[in-house]
Amino acid sequence: MAAKPQVRNAQDAGSAPEDREKHPVDETLPPLKMATSGLQHVAAMYAGVVAPPLIVGAAVGLSGTELTFLTGASLFTAGLATFLQTLGVWKIGARLPFVNGVTFAGVAPMLAIVDTTDDKSDALPVIFGAIIVAGLLGFLAAPWFSRLVRFFPPVVTGTVITLIGVSLLPVAFGWAQGPNPKAEDYGSTTFLSLAAVTLVVVLLLRRFTRGFLKQVAVLVGLVIGTLIAIPFGVTDFSPVTEADIVGFPSPFHFGAPQFALAAIISMCVVMLVSMTESTADMLALGEIVERPADEKTIAAGLRADTLGSAISPLFNGFMCSAFAQNIGLVAMTRIRSRFVVACGGGFLVLMGLSPVAASLISVVPRPVLGGAGVVLFGSVAASGIQTLVKAGLEKDNNVLIVAVSLAVGIIPITAPEFYHAFPETAKIILDSGISTGCVAAVLLNVVFNHLGSGKDDDQVTAPMEPGEEISGSATAKAAHVH
16 A cells, blocks of 8 residues: 655645645645735835835925825736745746835935936936836846856855844834834834734744644734734824725826936846845745755746846836745745745735725734734744755855855944945945855855865865864864864
């Protein structure tokens, strides 16, 4: 009698019998579980999607109604890009549980474009034109860019994954302190307590519950945290009461795209940064879901990113990229189905078409998001450490690669003004710890493990036994450890 197939994880337990032979990435889940898990992804990335349009829209001088429209457009285009990435069309889409949305890397150059545009009403058309060109050029370059995957062994991917988590943690800490850094109550004990309570709720649910409730612990934690915040006057329901029920992001609402060379060059640089981060994110997610991202997968994923970015301005959206914070959610819940994330993309599209639906997520106070974010982003860093364990850190070369790359990647976090004397175009790259750390890790890996004698250098440092003294025998022992 043939043995019954074993259930590989908690996700398999809720899957249809015919899906149990599939890889968890390709499984479909029961409708309720699919919907709630997808909504959890939306909750995790919502603040990141709406922040760039709010910042850029305010710089342009848009009214409250126009800001709402621009935010809805970003949600709508994020949903379309997520569909491209998860479901895929032809050779487009990594077909991994990736959420796509507006990249923060483009905020600074877009603000620079706004500042250098005499007529502010032309600023958004100039930005949209530059994004279209950058997206199309990135789409054409995706196959060549993906060939860099051979320069991403575990010592590089583990370093980058760790940096992704570490770089995102300050975002969670900022959320925990409140919605407005300039307000007097920013960082108050009330806000920090709400973040702490949310964190504790998520941890308790993860520790003492099982099955489905354990997997949606973040979503439940956000709901409980929001309810607890109501008596403190932190929860604002006005976005729900003021939002329209239906609204479609009409094409080129702010005018036909304009093409300015300086703006195009600026956004092409952002596209290269975005493609570098997306490559690192795909490698990270591939490790987490146990379907390593090869050159073909990365090329398809980059095509989805770049095509999504090129299409986005048609509906008044900005450049799209993979959202690293959702990788943490996948790592923590172990729900690896790409169809769950596609369901989240459906929610994003609906929110873009229904402002009142979009406003429901915005009700969640920032401190509550911050408490949940500590778990999510910390999980990404932990996944990176797990990858580094397999990277052969007993080798001196690999230790140096990790040490220097982490140091370079952490500079923008620990010393935000470190690159203040550099040109604005250079700071687009330098202010992204993920990008600089990734570039440093790749270059150091090439130098130490591929060029010259470093390629064949098996010399490693072996830890000494307790009481062992440095001697010739100890050195000889170290030389023979592999």
